[in-house]
Amino acid sequence: MKKLIAGNWKMNTTRDEAHALAKGLQATASDKVEMVICPPAVWLADLAAILKAPLLLGAQDCHAADKGAFTGNIAAPMLKELGCTYVIVGHSERRALQFETNAIVKAKAQAAIKHGLIPIICVGEIEAEREAGRHEAVVGQQLAESLPETGHYVVAYEPVWAIGTGKTATAADVKAMHGFIRTKLAESVDHADKVAILYGGSVKAANAAEILSTKDVDGVLVGGASLQLEEFRAIAQAAPH
Ligand code: PGA
16 A cells, blocks of 8 residues: 555644645645645635645544534534545544543544545554553553444554654554554454554654654654655655555
């Protein structure tokens, strides 16, 4: 499978910055990787008009319900109508700051699949859990409780202590955790080798080649570095193909 390079812009970019970044990426898009851009929801419609294949559009979150009295939320069918292919669910910032539980994350992932989107389901341990040697137990539970029983999804392993900190897990740690996730997937799905497992947490041009050539790493979920055109482009170019 092609490596999946996803950019999560989080709550960043002015409208002009979003346009400039999207146009720059479009101008140099390569079909050697699958590249997904997840801008703030307010720029999705603008980016849908700028981004063309092979660049794909993704959202940063969706609600579990199809519609209803949920002030401020966005439903999966709305994202589909805007032209999204992917939607991130269960990002650690939402788990921590919006109090999203595994059950909520699973319901969002199921809603995404129901409406023809591919959820990128995030899991990852906090630093104290890794130091206590509990990282596999924590991620194992997140997988057991957050993944839908059926449907096409992507898993993103993002150790919380590596997000936005400049710290990255060692290649050995990434390999071990991705192998663990693959084994867990194999217990519940028929084709675990077809489920993309992304790594996220301080990915940048300088470490992308090593991470992307690590066994069981099918792509990366990039935050800060996805806001810099040259960095993000270099990350995509670092993917072995
Ligand atoms: P980062 O964020 O690349 O800035 O560490 C990754 C993420 O939160 O998806």
